[in-house]
Amino acid sequence: MTMTWDTHTHAFGPPERYPLAPVRGYDPPPVVARDALDQALAAGLDGVVWMHASIYGFDNRSTLEALAQFPAQSRAVIMPPASVDPAELDALHAAGVRGLRLNILSPGGNTLDSVLPFADEMQRLGWHVAAHIDASDEAMLDTVCNAFAVPVLIEHFGMLGKARAVQPQSWGPMLRWMRAGRLWNKIAAPYHSAIDGPAYASLLPLTRAMAEAGADQLVFASNWPHIGQPTSPSTQDMRQILTPLMRESGLNPDDVLGTNAHRLYA
Numbered sequence: 001m002t003m004t005w006d007t008h009t010h011a012f013g014p015p016e017r018y019p020l021a022p023v024r025g026y027d028p029p030p031v032v033a034r035d036a037l038d039q040a041l042a043a044g045l046d047g048v049v050w051m052h053a054s055i056y057g058f059d060n061r062s063t064l065e066a067l068a069q070f071p072a073q074s075r076a077v078i079m080p081p082a083s084v085d086p087a088e089l090d091a092l093h094a095a096g097v098r099g100l101r102l103n104i105l106s107p108g109g110n111t112l113d114s115v116l117p118f119a120d121e122m123q124r125l126g127w128h129v130a131a132h133i134d135a136s137d138e139a140m141l142d143t144v145c146n147a148f149a150v151p152v153l154i155e156h157f158g159m160l161g162k163a164r165a166v167q168p169q170s171w172g173p174m175l176r177w178m179r180a181g182r183l184w185n186k187i188a189a190p191y192h193s194a195i196d197g198p199a200y201a202s203l204l205p206l207t208r209a210m211a212e213a214g215a216d217q218l219v220f221a222s223n224w225p226h227i228g229q230p231t232s233p234s235t236q237d238m239r240q241i242l243t244p245l246m247r248e249s250g251l252n253p254d255d256v257l258g259t260n261a262h263r264l265y266a
Contacts, residue, residue, distance in 0.1 A: 004044070005048065007188075009222055028055060039236075051101065058080070086121060100122065132154075153186065154185055160206075168205065175213040185210055185219075200245060
């Protein structure tokens, strides 16, 4: 049976074991991998994808520890390793790694140059690029999508921001690459993009446009524990909020949570 996934959650570890990067955008909350998985299970999901947190720089140990704790119920996206070593990458794949992160927007992130050397090996392994970029930046989006033959998965409705997410003229670059079958998107963290709440109806036109451009290239994510938000909604809350938005956009939530995600994380 196809598993259902929360495709974006974080695993934090004790700072004495996993030192924080000097350049970072936040300090981690007191939550651990078990907390994130319990959130997903309570929401009726089968597994989680650990998204490497920028606060660790290129140190993937916290993410990989979470993956090792729950190998049957999780996958991971990590920062690029120190070298392109096929044997190391094969071992990471066997452990459950399914992609490399390109994080241009966060303090302590990385650059395209750190991911490019892995392009061929990522294609061999069937991985993807998880890109934390502003999808309205046409030059950057074109550069990233042209650089890789593997899927590029952007985050949280394209990280367009509250103004551009409700302006159709800002969606063009993102929709163009989605129609080409090259770009994926996460229906996630609506508070980054919506100008309203709690149903986030202002995102309905954007979600419909994404559904028309590539319904099979959309996945669900919680973004738990919602760093920088005044409250931390449960993953169940996020699923209940986003499911009507998917349905009203013509999407089948079962496909978004299961079938589509399976293509990236099986």
